[in-house]
Amino acid sequence: MARIDCHHIRHAYGPHPKSDKDYALKEVHHAFEDGGAYALLGPSGCGKTTLLNIISGLLYPSHGELLFDGKDVTNLSTQERNIAQVFQFPVIYDTMTVYDNLAFPLRNRGVPEPDVDRKVRDTLEMTGLADMAKRRARGLTADQKQKISLGRGLVRSDVNAILFDEPLTVIDPHMKWVLRSQLKQLHRRFGFTMVYVTHDQTEALTFAENVVVMYEGEIVQIGSPAELFERPKHTFVGYFIGSPGMNVMPVAVEGRSARLGSQTIELPGAPKAGTTGVIELGIRPEYVRLGASGMPVSIRKVEDIGRHKVVRASFEGRDIAAIVGEDEVIPADPKIAFDPAGINIYADSWRVEMGG
Amino acid sequence: MDKTWNNKAWFMVLPVLVLVAFNAIIPLMTVVNYSVQETFGNNLFFFEGVKWFQEVLNSPRFHASLLRQFAFTGLILLIEVPLGVAVALAMPRSGPWVAVCLVLMSLPLLIPWNVVGAMWNIFALPDIGLLGYVINAMGISYNFTSQPLSAWFTVVLMDVWHWTSLVVLLAYAGLVSIPDAYYQAAKIDGASRWSVFRFIQLPKMKRVLTIAMLLRFMDSFMVYTEPFVLTGGGPGNATTFLSIDLVKAALGEFNLGIAAAMSIIYFLMTLLVSWLFYTLMTQSEAEG
Numbered sequence: 001m002a003r004i005d006c007h008h009i010r011h012a013y014g015p016h017p018k019s020d021k022d023y024a025l026k027e028v029h030h031a032f033e034d035g036g037a038y039a040l041l042g043p044s045g046c047g048k049t050t051l052l053n054i055i056s057g058l059l060y061p062s063h064g065e066l067l068f069d070g071k072d073v074t075n076l077s078t079q080e081r082n083i084a085q086v087f088q089f090p091v092i093y094d095t096m097t098v099y100d101n102l103a104f105p106l107r108n109r110g111v112p113e114p115d116v117d118r119k120v121r122d123t124l125e126m127t128g129l130a131d132m133a134k135r136r137a138r139g140l141t142a143d144q145k146q147k148i149s150l151g152r153g154l155v156r157s158d159v160n161a162i163l164f165d166e167p168l169t170v171i172d173p174h175m176k177w178v179l180r181s182q183l184k185q186l187h188r189r190f191g192f193t194m195v196y197v198t199h200d201q202t203e204a205l206t207f208a209e210n211v212v213v214m215y216e217g218e219i220v221q222i223g224s225p226a227e228l229f230e231r232p233k234h235t236f237v238g239y240f241i242g243s244p245g246m247n248v249m250p251v252a253v254e255g256r257s258a259r260l261g262s263q264t265i266e267l268p269g270a271p272k273a274g275t276t277g278v279i280e281l282g283i284r285p286e287y288v289r290l291g292a293s294g295m296p297v298s299i300r301k302v303e304d305i306g307r308h309k310v311v312r313a314s315f316e317g318r319d320i321a322a323i324v325g326e327d328e329v330i331p332a333d334p335k336i337a338f339d340p341a342g343i344n345i346y347a348d349s350w351r352v353e354m355g356g
Numbered sequence: 357m358d359k360t361w362n363n364k365a366w367f368m369v370l371p372v373l374v375l376v377a378f379n380a381i382i383p384l385m386t387v388v389n390y391s392v393q394e395t396f397g398n399n400l401f402f403f404e405g406v407k408w409f410q411e412v413l414n415s416p417r418f419h420a421s422l423l424r425q426f427a428f429t430g431l432i433l434l435i436e437v438p439l440g441v442a443v444a445l446a447m448p449r450s451g452p453w454v455a456v457c458l459v460l461m462s463l464p465l466l467i468p469w470n471v472v473g474a475m476w477n478i479f480a481l482p483d484i485g486l487l488g489y490v491i492n493a494m495g496i497s498y499n500f501t502s503q504p505l506s507a508w509f510t511v512v513l514m515d516v517w518h519w520t521s522l523v524v525l526l527a528y529a530g531l532v533s534i535p536d537a538y539y540q541a542a543k544i545d546g547a548s549r550w551s552v553f554r555f556i557q558l559p560k561m562k563r564v565l566t567i568a569m570l571l572r573f574m575d576s577f578m579v580y581t582e583p584f585v586l587t588g589g590g591p592g593n594a595t596t597f598l599s600i601d602l603v604k605a606a607l608g609e610f611n612l613g614i615a616a617a618m619s620i621i622y623f624l625m626t627l628l629v630s631w632l633f634y635t636l637m638t639q640s641e642a643e644g
Contacts, residue, residue, distance in 0.1 A: 053540075056540075056544065057543075058540050058543065058544075077543075078540075078543045078544050079543065079544070079546045083544060084544065085540070085541070085544050087537040087540065087541060088537070089535060089537055091537050091538050091540075091541035093555045093556070093559075094559045094560075095555060095559045096555065104545055104547070104551075104555075105544075105545040105546055108545060108546040108547050108548065108551065109546050149541070152541075152545055153544075
């Protein structure tokens with residue numbers, strides 16, 4: 001297992017990148033700690049698979065260096081980097097048995113047969129495939145095939161990291177849950193460095209200790225699931241994580257208060273001086289309180305989604321969402337108030353700190 | 357669900373039935389008719405039973421052309437299938453050259469068979485043909501009209517030129533359908549070039565290669581026009597394959613009984629080998 005350092009990595013698929021637009025990956029400067037479980041989260045086309053393929057060596061970055069435990073591996077081949085990768089669609093060698101599939105990476109590296117046997121048996125045990133070792137891989141179900149793909153990575157116990165590229169896309173929903181918790185277990189027991197690419201926030205937030213949110217070729221925030229929820233650094237993180245996403249509205253800030261239309265909102269602190277650009281206030285629906293006092297809104301729709309209700313309302317001519325408890329009564333003359341703990345201020349989409 | 361049976365629907369398929377009867381069943385039945393009778397002038401026929409079949413099956417001439425036929429088909433499959441796969445592997449998988457390669461590969465397939473024969477006839481002439489002249493100029497005695505070995509070489513080379521493209525196109529279709537992830541996974545697993553071919557490309561091409569081999573078997577087993585135009589079955593009988601022999605018997609010697617019996621044996625053999633081949637190939641697939 002290794003610590004992975006991305007040093008100012010940029011990547012363009014075209015031959016002569018000129019502007020920022022030509023880069024699929026704008027600049028990634030980040031370290032994946034040894035033994036960490038990371039999720040790369042972002043919408044399709046944000047560069048997360050590009051970053052993953054750069055780490056595994058399937059792509060060579062246009063600029064920047066990649067270090068494994070401080071050693072420069074930028075120009076090494078995939079094989080020399082000793083990486084395991086699980087792809088979106090399960091890759092299995094059809095003509096081989098499950099056992100031979102798992103033995104394949106070891107045999108390719110000239111591992112003596114007794115060692116191959118021992119390691120393959122361990123891996124079969126780990127992935128729960130032991131009772132189908134002698135079966136042809138072809139006839140198996142998608143989740144079993146995906147376990148074989150994973151097993152071919154696990155069997156090399158010395159791999160530097162295991163990378164996952166949306167590995168649960170073709171798996172049935174109930175198996176997704178099982179596989180995800182098995183992955184977590186494996187991580188806890190063996191401490192692999194794992195990087196998991198997904199566009200599904202639930203998958204990312206349950207799998208990883210650290211979620212790396214990417215947007216348009218850049219990392220916009222790295223943090224624990226709680227940090228991403230409480231303090232989104234970028235309005236995109238606010239929209240993308242949470243259901244429904246964060247309410248973001250343009251405001252004018254004066255000292256410790258923000259003005260929106262005819263309303264004035266108290267801020268928990270004054271945004272630091274010299275904040276310019278487009279100023280927006282972001283608040284998650286969880287922090288919007290609906291009651292008899294506060295600022296007037298008109299309710300358009302109430303969605304009952306089981307454990308709570310999502311109230312869609314119109315506030316100063318803008319859409320706003322609020323979450324209220326299942327049993328709460330919606331007042332006839334509804335008013336909202338913002339919980340100061342949930343208020344964030346953004347300048348040109350990036351969060352600004354507020355002083356006390 | 358209750359099915360509605362309406363026997364009037366059979367009238368709808370009648371035209372097709374009549375058409376098939378006229379272009380397949382009736383000609384086939386005349387062949388069967390000839391194969392069991394002795395034919396004289398003035399439309400005189402005598403029933404002979406299986407005499408012609410016995411005669412054909414015991415004739416050294418039939419054995420010889422059958423052997424030549426198997427040798428030819430065997431050579432064709434041994435050369436064209438591996439060569440076709442090799443060419444398909446060497447073709448680019450994306451980019452502007454794909455179209456160029458595909459067009460180049462399709463060209464031989466678009467040339468009428470007798471034109472191919474005529475082309476190669478002139479191409480291989482020892483005195484004025486480019487191929488024949490060059491081979492002789494290299495000090496190798498080559499004349500496809502008088503040397504059996506030269507004739508075989510030319511016939512096989514012509515077929516390889518004409519039909520390898522078919523194998524290439526089918527194999528290529530199989531290759532491009534393999535998702536990139538397979539190659540990436542193979543890289544990560546440290547697979548050699550050979551392993552990639554053996555465990556990824558070959559299994560994924562198996563289906564199309566089965567079809568390619570079946571087509572090449574049937575076509576080469578029934579080959580007529582090209583060798584007929586090139587060598588006319590000669591020198592001597594050196595390149596007289598079954599179909600050429602059959603035409604000689606039927607139209608050259610007017611042995612209608614023998615020719616008809618031969619046709620039926622020929623047809624049944626093609627059918628049998630194709631069936632065996634297909635069953636074997638698909639059975640090994642089902643086992644997996």
